[in-house]
Amino acid sequence: MNRDELAEFLRNRRARVTPRDVALPEAGQRRTPGLRRQEVAQLAGMSIDYYIRLEQARGPHPSHQVINALARALMLDQDERAHLFRLAGQPLDAPRIRSDVPQGTLHLLGYLEEVAAYVLNPRYDLLAWNPLAGALLGGLDARPRDDLNVIRWVFRSPDIAEHLDDEERGRFARTSVADLRVAAGRYPDDAGLQALVAEMLALSPDFARVWAEHEVAPRREQRKRVTHPLVGLIEVICQVMQVPDRDDLRLVLYTAEPGSPSHQALRELRELTLSS
Structure with a gap:
């Protein structure tokens, strides 16, 4: 699990989603673009404290269900979703890069x-x-x-x-x-x-x-x-x-x-x- 990269990716994608994109009210002054942390946590069905720890690169190893929920909340496409799973260290094959050409x-x-x-x-x-x-x-x-x-x-x-x-x-x-x-x-x-x-x-x-x-x-x-x-x-x-x-x-x-x-x-x- 790459906690730093995962945290940076979550922050980056959160800033790209507006309340209107996910049918949330836009009331109140927003200091930064995108969703608030509590809004992402609400959409993903998790505690705000848990999500904050993920964004601060100090959270636990998130489960498959948690990553799925975050991908939905942040409106990730298929490629971004796969990338999120890899950053979270989800079980995947362990491919390696070779230099020989068939x-x-x-x-x-x-x-x-x-x-x-x-x-x-x-x-x-x-x-x-x-x-x-x-x-x-x-x-x-x-x-x-x-x-x-x-x-x-x-x-x-x-x-x-x-x-x-x-x-x-x-x-x-x-x-x-x-x-x-x-x-x-x-x-x-x-x-x-x-x-x-x-x-x-x-x-x-x-x-x-x-x-x-x-x-x-x-x-x-x-x-x-x-x-x-x-x-x-x-x-x-x-x-x-x-x-x-x-x-x-x-x-x-x-x-x-x-x-x-x-x-x-x-x-x-x-x-x-x-x-x-």
Whole structure:
């Protein structure tokens, strides 16, 4: 059970729920946004003292029923509810993050010629990629292994503006950090993940600001705009697929609308990659 993280998450989510959201009267002056502690306790059917202790990181280990009640009271969605259970130390499997990529997945990367594809673990380490992805994302083959982390790249790379504009970087940063939050809850004992978060909190004010918002959401399909120095702007559909039998690995595919300028740009980039 992570008492400090649980307490911070409860405070953060309480501030986001208004009395109107849960059909409570809004009478009286409120010094802070959101619900009062006694209102959350009332909605969850528990004593105010018990809830205060949870928010102060000194409460007992909450039961399954208590966490369920808090999730309902705070109007958590499915992803946030799962995160709350993990923070509360509820019995879950004990997954671990591995770095080996199944041979079948490596073969698949090689067969995908017109699709940029790569494999990520929950720490956002790039573990494998095909030639088109390597070229699209900026010469991955030439980078040292310790420089193949997407979170570090998005928040700390000096050349990020050459690939993503401010709007695109901001959107990708938020979705990536929200996904990293899910991983931090699912793999609480992973030393590499803990070290990455600690490093980014210390070195990146942008990361620290987004991390403090406690957004929790697995990464899903989204559209991206990537600028490449050789072929220009490429608009892609980013699809995220679970590697079969490996919950700790995801296959990320960048595709473009058939016949579109972006599709043609990917083809040109592939040809340049093959000829180099």
